[in-house]
């Protein structure tokens with residue numbers, strides 16, 4: 001048995017960032033991770049063949065690069081090996097009619113592509129880009145502040161002061177809009193609308209869901225204004241740097257160390273019991289980077305002592321799942337729509353708003369979508385160090401899929417467990433890519449397929465393969481994430497805090513929940 005100031009359940013990047021800050025403030029911190037590898041959804045492995053490095057989950061590290069944590073600790077992270085690979089040609093969509101549209105960091109490039117679809121849309125884009133920084137100030141302040149009535153009031157006051165009442169209402173309206181509502185009133189080209197709408201599908205914002213517009217808006221404007229970044233050599237560069245910071249500051253990280261129980265006495269968290277039977281004491285805080293369903297009746301066998309909180313943790317809603325297909329390739333896909341697509345970090349195959357809505361609805365109904373949305377990541381187009389010379393990896397994210405399969409929208413795959421159908425479904429995905437990039441199959445040197453169930457096996461926070469650890473719809477975001485009254489990373493158990501994607505401000509690699517909690521506990 002050892003005693004620490006803070007004990008962390010799980011080594012996701014939020015826990016690592018939180019532990020790093022607290023350790024630098026003099027706290028004795030220990031992180032217990034059940035897997036053999038730390039990083040949770042951010043890991044890089046040779047899943048297919050030696051020398052081919054695949055990002056298990058997150059590939060785009062822009063949120064981390066732009067985070068408050070990175071701003072504060074850029075030097076320390078660099079000392080511990082953090083390296084980014086900047087991206088100029090950020091995201092594009094290829095369409096069945098042979099056309100494509102893409103957003104590059106160079107405004108003239110993006111605008112001239114836009115003009116090929118609509119002169120009005122090109123002008124609108126320039127106007128949006130010019131107005132982005134004044135708008136972003138408020139959105140980033142909102143997303144980068146602790147979620148409390150007070151913080152919200154501060155953001156609203158600043159917004160009103162800078163933009164006036166009407167301007168503030170416009171920002172509020174954007175935050176409430178569905179992707180379709182915003183895109184249809186802003187752009188006239190269906191190709192442009194579909195290209196931007198695909199970003200909502202990275203979360204669980206199909207085009208018709210209220211609150212979805214802000215993600216495509218921010219991704220488009222951020223990519224246009226600042227580009228994107230990947231991790232040099234793999235996304236795990238950020239995890240190695242974070243863990244380096246933790247251990248250099250005296251923190252301990254144990255792998256293969258599943259936490260079976262958070263011990264509680266007198267309404268206060270006192271430490272953890274590991275699956276191995278070992279106990280460890282936490283004198284100041286236990287910080288759980290877990291999905292809400294792991295708490296009541298599991299890590300907290302007797303519950304939290306607050307029936308409302310326990311019910312909310314059980315009712316927490318997860319989003320549809322993801323399949324990941326990692327390919328080792330002889331060369332990049334031959335995109336029918338244009339060779340320029342080979343330069344982009346992401347090529348989305350999501351042909352229209354209606355197709356995306358249908359895919360989401362099929363997944364929600366338990367059906368295997370006949371035409372899933374595909375995010376085709378081409379990291380080696382930007383960072384060739386991830387594969388042997390001249391070779392490539394493809395990172396294919398298949399959105400959105402049911403956790404439990406009740407049927408097949410295409411009527412071809414008999415419903416069964418994911419282990420039984422995943423290879424057949426991966427063939428459907430490869431057929432789709434092949435229809436946009438003929439000859440893909442002949443270029444494949446190796447493949448690794450992770451079904452939604454496999455994702456959850458790797459990391460239990462990815463419930464049913466939900467890559468964002470809980471729906472981000474309005475009723476489960478802002479003051480409601482993970483539940484009303486608990487958006488401040490607190491729980492009814494004194495000294496027990498939550499961090500991670502299930503907590504405000506949600507999923508992504510921005511380390512925001514971990515860093516804000518760390519500042520709350522240990523000061524700035």
Ligand SMILES: Cc1cc2nc3c(=O)[nH]c(=O)nc-3n(C[C@H](O)[C@H](O)[C@H](O)COP(=O)(O)OP(=O)(O)OC[C@H]3O[C@@H](n4cnc5c(N)ncnc54)[C@H](O)[C@@H]3O)c2cc1C
Pocket residue numbers: 009010011012013014015032033034035038039040041042056057058059060061062063257258259260289290294322324397455458459460461462466467468469499500501502506507508509510
């Ligand atoms: C396929 C996929 C693609 C993604 N792509 C991107 C992207 O490109 N860009 C982006 O910004 N975001 C992306 N995301 C989202 C982002 O990666 C996650 O939201 C984020 O990494 C979650 O971090 P976290 O701190 O919540 O912890 P997690 O990464 O969820 O890690 C939690 C850790 O806790 C461990 N754990 C759980 N229970 C226990 C226990 N009882 N005892 C010990 N350990 C435990 C788990 O094993 C895991 O290692 C993606 C996610 C996925 C899955």
